Amino acid sequence: MTIIHQDDxxxxxxxxxQFISYYHPLDFIQAxxxxxxxxxxxxxxxxxxxxxxxxxMSAEGHRPVCQDTGMVVAFIEVGMGVRWSSELSLEExxxxxxxxxxxxxxxxxxxxxxxxPWGARRNxxxxxxxxxxxxxVPGNRIKIGLAAKGGxxxxxxxxxxxxxxxxxxxxxxxxxxxxxxxxxxxxMLGLGIGGSSEKAMLLAKEALMEPVNIHELLExxxxxxxxxxxxELFEKVNALGIGAQGLGGLTTVVDVKILDYPTHAASLPxxxxxxxxxxxxxxxxxxxxxxxxxxxxxxxxxPPVTWQASPxxxxxxxxxxxxxxxRNWQPGQRLLLTGHILTGRxxxxxxxxELLExxxxxxxxxxxxxxxxxxxxxxxxxDGEVMGPAGPTxxxxxxxxxxxxxxxxxxxxxxxxxxxxPQAIESIRKHQATYLVAVxxxxxxxxxxxxxxxxxxxEDLGMExxxxxxxxxxxxxxxxxxxxxSVHQSGPAKWRITDxxxxxxxxx
Ligand SMILES: O=C(O)C[C@H](O)C(=O)O
Numbered sequence: 001m002t003i004i005h006q007d008d009x010x011x012x013x014x015x016x017x018q019f020i021s022y023y024h025p026l027d028f029i030q031a032x033x034x035x036x037x038x039x040x041x042x043x044x045x046x047x048x049x050x051x052x053x054x055x056x057m058s059a060e061g062h063r064p065v066c067q068d069t070g071m072v073v074a075f076i077e078v079g080m081g082v083r084w085s086s087e088l089s090l091e092e093x094x095x096x097x098x099x100x101x102x103x104x105x106x107x108x109x110x111x112x113x114x115x116x117p118w119g120a121r122r123n124x125x126x127x128x129x130x131x132x133x134x135x136x137v138p139g140n141r142i143k144i145g146l147a148a149k150g151g152x153x154x155x156x157x158x159x160x161x162x163x164x165x166x167x168x169x170x171x172x173x174x175x176x177x178x179x180x181x182x183x184x185x186x187x188m189l190g191l192g193i194g195g196s197s198e199k200a201m202l203l204a205k206e207a208l209m210e211p212v213n214i215h216e217l218l219e220x221x222x223x224x225x226x227x228x229x230x231x232e233l234f235e236k237v238n239a240l241g242i243g244a245q246g247l248g249g250l251t252t253v254v255d256v257k258i259l260d261y262p263t264h265a266a267s268l269p270x271x272x273x274x275x276x277x278x279x280x281x282x283x284x285x286x287x288x289x290x291x292x293x294x295x296x297x298x299x300x301x302x303p304p305v306t307w308q309a310s311p312x313x314x315x316x317x318x319x320x321x322x323x324x325x326x327r328n329w330q331p332g333q334r335l336l337l338t339g340h341i342l343t344g345r346x347x348x349x350x351x352x353x354e355l356l357e358x359x360x361x362x363x364x365x366x367x368x369x370x371x372x373x374x375x376x377x378x379x380x381x382x383d384g385e386v387m388g389p390a391g392p393t394x395x396x397x398x399x400x401x402x403x404x405x406x407x408x409x410x411x412x413x414x415x416x417x418x419x420x421x422p423q424a425i426e427s428i429r430k431h432q433a434t435y436l437v438a439v440x441x442x443x444x445x446x447x448x449x450x451x452x453x454x455x456x457x458x459e460d461l462g463m464e465x466x467x468x469x470x471x472x473x474x475x476x477x478x479x480x481x482x483x484x485x486s487v488h489q490s491g492p493a494k495w496r497i498t499d500x501x502x503x504x505x506x507x508x
Contacts, residue, residue: 002079002140002288006086006093009142012284012292013074013097014104016146019294020280021069021101021109022058026301027211028188028254028279029055033303034215035186035244035251041495043332043477043487044249046310048186050442050475051244051277053307058389058444059297062107066278067379067389067443067463069109070148072098072130075206079139082288095128102127108388110379110463112151121347123462133202144292145209145283152394152418152440153183153276159201162268168193169232175272176237181246181488182394182418184276184440188212188255189237192271195261204271207257209281214255230256241495244277245439246419247477248491277441307445309475310334318372318471326412326434327482331490335436336473337449341415342366342456343374345393347464349401356408363457366466369410372436375417377463378447387453387469391443392417395435399424406431419488420480429484436476437487449474 029052036048058065074094088096102109103126113128114121156179162171172191192203214234222228233256243249253274263269284292316325318339329335344352355362375395379388395416398405402424405411413433417440420428428435438446452470459465480486 002082003085004082004142004286004288006084006088008286008291009090009093009144010097010100012144012286013094013146014100015294016282016284016292017072017098017101017109017148018104018107019296020146020148020282021064021107022062023297024055024065025211025279025281026297027213029302031212031215031254032186032277033305035254036303036305039244039250041243041247041249041491043247043491044244044251046307047244047247047439049305049307050439050445052303052305054442054445056299056302059302061444063382063444064107064109064379064389065280065444066150066276066441067110067377067391068112068150068152068278068393069102069127069379070150070280071113071154072127073147073149073205074130074132075145075209076132076134077137077143078134079141080136081140082142090134091132094130094132098128098130099126106382108380108382110377110388112377112463125462140287142286143283144286145281147209147281150184150276150278153187153274155394156183156274157201157204158272159197160270161197162270164266164268166268168268168270169229169236171270172233172272173236173240176252177240177242177492179274180396180419181242182396183274184278184417185242185246185252185274186244186254187277187279188257188275189233189253190273190275191256191258193258193260193268194263195269196263197269199261200269200271201273203259203261204273207259208273208275209283210257212255226258226260230258235500239497239500241492241497243491243495245417245437246488246492248487248493248495250495309336309473313475315473321370321412323370323412323432327432329434329478329481331478331481331485331487333478335476335478337372337476338472338474339470341372341374341469341471342368343376343378343467343469345375345377345464346397347461348458348466349398351458351461353401353404356404365456365468368405370412372413372415373405373411374415374469378467379443379463387447387450389443390447390450391440392438394418395420403427406433415476419486425480425484425486428480428482432482434478434482435480437479438474438476446474
């Protein structure tokens with residue numbers, strides 16, 4: 001009889017979440033290394049190099065690969081033969097492990113969970129609760145799969161019910177471009193096919209727990225219709241040309257994982273969930289003999305890629321910048337920013353909007369006139385740090401506030417990640433402003449450019465507060481210039497391999 005002890009579960013979950021916050025799964029980071037080797041698009045290659053370098057820095061520094069340290073999702077298989085030595089329920093044990101992992105003083109992780117989800121949306125402070133899925137299976141052990149899923153990729157989850165005669169490949173190829181770059185490619189696509197609506201979503205999420213092994217499948221060739229489908233989607237999605245960070249390039253996905261389940265004769269439910277460049281997941285088994293142990297990778301396991309700012313990058317002083325200077329920037333131009341920026345993301349924008357609507361002044365120190373805003377929710381610093389990992393969040397969510405920020409508040413530019421929509425681009429053009437991108441998934445590397453940081457307003461919003469950062473040589477790229485030209489449109493259009501997409505079309 002196996003007895004599972006509460007402390008073993010709590011400690012294993014805590015240690016696993018700490019481990020995956022700074023160690024990428026090696027299969028994933030090695031796949032990114034292969035993508036870097038074959039990438040031809042300079043912008044995408046630069047982004048991949050930043051992601052690879054960031055990954056190694058995180059492993060060495062034991063600090064998160066991304067400022068979004070994720071929402072914890074647990075897939076648990078409980079053997080029917082186990083007994084428990086525990087006062088907490090299984091879900092409560094997982095929550096306790098999450099709480100301890102995210103508040104660890106040596107490597108504090110960012111708390112991102114808000115409750116209630118509709119209305120006050122208060123940060124719970126310790127990233128609880130986790131999302132827990134449990135299955136009872138034969139046996140005497142407990143298997144726990146944990147993922148720390150980033151919000152940007154989770155936001156792009158898709159679901160449809162196709163007709164049985166519809167072409168699933170067509171649906172995926174129509175859907176993926178519409179997901180933009182907010183999911184931080186390169187990553188993986190998880191597909192759930194069949195079952196019912198909720199089953200398909202679960203299958204897609206669980207598929208993302210599997211290792212990257214499409215290169216092995218490419219070598220051995222497909223043995224089943226699902227393997228054929230994986231290969232077809234892998235090739236065609238990459239032929240879309242979206243590329244790393246949506247800048248245009250050869251690799252958008254490093255693998256396509258699929259799980260399926262029987263379904264109703266009238267239906268073909270399909271769920272699609274992407275995983276970002278900060279893919280984090282791990283699996284361990286408990287057999288009653290103590291907590292799980294995790295083996296750290298060695299430096300040699302990482303692709304030997306380093307990143308340095310381009311010697312051609314333009315050095316920009318943000319404290320003396322003028323609108324004329326901004327108007328000279330070209331799409332794709334690399335910049336190194338030095339000086340002061342204000343930060344702000346979803347909750348801060350909403351609050352600013354409410355203040356303006358009520359005719360109230362903005363808090364002291366919040367003056368956006370001729371300044372740049374960085375869309376970021378950083379990780380709190382630990383001992384010796386100015387700021388924890390602080391990569392960009394998805395700018396698209398701030399599109400609806402852009403006219404207010406540029407037109408009413410005199411903002412000169414924005415820094416974030418992913419594409420801007422037509423409404424935001426029109427405002428940028430109208431006000432001759434600009435939008436710059438930093439690399440999503442290179443948060444620890446980006447944070448090294450922050451020399452000073454202080455909270456300026458809305459401290460109660462936690463990581464969503466407005467900070468002022470003083471940065472030195474922060475690497476960014478011009479994504480939308482003052483004329484409204486966008487690299488997220490021109491890049492993928494340039495790298496799209498139309499022949500591959502069309503000539504491979506198959507009917508089910
Ligand atoms: O919350 C964040 O910091 C980033 C988010 O995951 C996003 O990709 O937009």
